[in-house]
Amino acid sequence: MRFSANLGFLWNDRPLPDAIRAAKAAGFDAVECHWPYDVPAADVRAALDETGLPMLGLNTVRGAPGENGLSALPGREAEAKVAIDQAVDYAVAIGAGAVHVMAGFADGASAHAAFLDNLRYATQAATPHGITILIEPLNRHDAPGYFLTHTDQAAAIIAELAAPNLKLMFDCYHVGRTEGDIVTRLNTLLPLVGHIQFASVPDRGAPDHGEVNYAHVFAEIAACDWAHPLGAEYKPDGATDATLGWLKGGLV
Structure with missing residues (x-):
């Protein structure tokens, strides 16, 4: 298995270029982020080039x-399109290979x-640049009132638009909180999936505890011949480096 560090949560006490370097030192295969827009793109690109890590994706801005x-x-709509262009x-x-278009509360x-x-x-x-557009259902506990709440809803939207570069961000944490049966849901939806993320359920911590057996989940994903890095989008309980036992042989 290969893994991507989500720098919205991991090493988020450091400037983004330094967080990229920390992810490389920790043994991650890729990085992803949330909202990097306050950091000059040239500085981020320099850190990516230095480490050799790909940036898998980023989010559109939240708004006000x-x-x-x-x-x-x-x-x-006009503001949304400006955010998409940005x-x-x-x-x-x-x-970066993907943009997660955030829906908002509606x-x-x-x-x-x-x-x-x-x-x-x-x-x-996104099409001329080979960029994938991702949509992600968020669970009702963390984001009450968010428009996109269920993988079935996301699948219906993907089918309705029928755009080849529109894919599902399958976050095992959000699916676990809202729908459960993560492996079955993932196997069903795999043709629509553009990226997979994970965190413990229900506390959104490292994947070495909680209700979900991630050793089993990772093995099932590997059995599907999923070739892309899985996104570690969890909230560290303390220093990020102290939470990486799962990466260094605890689960994989």
Whole structure:
């Protein structure tokens, strides 16, 4: 198995270029991030080039304080498209392979229509650069009121748009909190999946404890011939380096 360090949570007490270097030193095969936009893209690209790590993806901005994305908010389509352009441009500058388009807090038919419109725009903007657009259901405990809440909903949106570069971000943590039966859900949805993330359930810590047996989950993913790094998007309990026993032989 290969693993990607999500630098939104891991080593997030350091500047992003230094976090990339820390991920390399710890033995990760790739990195990903949340919102890198305050850091010059040239500095991030330099750290990636120095370490040889690929940047798998990043998120569109959340919006105003208290918001969690813009793309499913009716009447905010212009802002959402600016956020998409920003994310795609930054991804191109650092060589990132994917952009997670965040939906935001909304519901109903008008939110669905806004999300489809913005995703159509995102897939078209990303296509010339070979970038994948990801959508991710978030669990109702951490993100109550978020538009995208279930993998079935995400699968229906992917089918409706039928864009080759629109994929599902399958986060084992969110699926575990909302749906359960992680391995069965992943096997069913695998043709739609563009990236897999994980964290312990229910506390979103390192994968060496909690309700989910990640040794089993990782083995099942490996059996599917999944070739891409899995995203470690968990919240460390203390210093990141002290939580990496799972990476250094505890689970894999």
